[in-house]
Amino acid sequence: MNEGTQQAEPKRRGRRAGGEDTKAALLAAAREVFMERGYEGATVRSIAARAGVDAAMVNHWFGGKEGLFAKAVLQVPIDPNTLVTHILEGGPKDQTGERIVRTFLGVWDPIGGGQFAALMRSVTAHDQVADVLRDFFVHTLLKKVVAGIGTEDRPELRATLAASQIFGMGMVRYVVKFEPLASADVETMVKAVAPNLQRYLTGDIS
């Protein structure tokens, strides 16, 4: 869960000594390259080269391209692939909606939602951020979620419907802060929202 921070003092090869400056340079290079080339078009090699860092350090520090994207663009110290695997495979399929709500709130509630608001600000202010987020969603999360859902009926639509509920939960809880949802405890949120997510993923939507 903390690839970005748990190894603060790596002693490995790399053209710069491992440290916060090197990581910051890598994250800045990653933001640039992801914006220029999109998620799919960006390579770890090109990002590392721009930062003057050995590509192996990206895997060492961030768990690869997805983790680097999460830290550089989403600005959360979490590998989204790990989360998605947990959500899809971490328990019974009929409790996937519940795992999504718990995971989402578990990531954003502790950091106060401010970073979710910052991400939404970035997404709404810069078309490039929306583009790269879409590219990332389509090329990584969507494929995994679709495979994980295992529903034959329009799995891509289901994944984007679930995304709509997840985005909206974040907007109302962390950005516009409509009460009582903004302060509702996790159990209340799970009971209210999880069945709706579950319907999108595996229920009848036609």
Added chain:
Amino acid sequence: MNEGTQQAEPKRRGRRAGGEDTKAALLAAAREVFMERGYEGATVRSIAARAGVDAAMVNHWFGGKEGLFAKAVLQVPIDPNTLVTHILEGGPKDQTGERIVRTFLGVWDPIGGGQFAALMRSVTAHDQVADVLRDFFVHTLLKKVVAGIGTEDRPELRATLAASQIFGMGMVRYVVKFEPLASADVETMVKAVAPNLQRYLTGDIS
């Protein structure tokens, strides 16, 4: 539905001749006063005074404070109160979710979603906009929706849950544009989303 545009050449009293300049001044003053005082604290009289316009013109052009807020802050030429009344009273209670989806898409689809994205940009970039939107939501829409829902079990939570789905639908359809949701036709959206909204409003959420 078009208070802002259908009467382009009013010949009424007012310290300025009615026209686009006067309307623009009124909208600019409204934005300022709503941001300074919140939705509840702002008065039509104070907004009109700042613009040097007779307060009666606000009602004439915008259908009152709510319509003025919609045009100045939400930037849609629609009185939200009229919409909410339609949603809540425009048919059977068990089809409220469907009316919400149809109304929401009916407002934003024709204008391409760009204005929804602009509103979200404004909401995420300026705390004041989020504040005034919350104030407006709590003091007008929420009360109406809560009364209209008629569900005894936590109507305020239900209203904010519905808001979460509505915000999220807009974010995925108009801002991040995840396909296939972004291009799904209205009937597909109604079948998929309306039952979830309906559950929030009148179903079992505990």
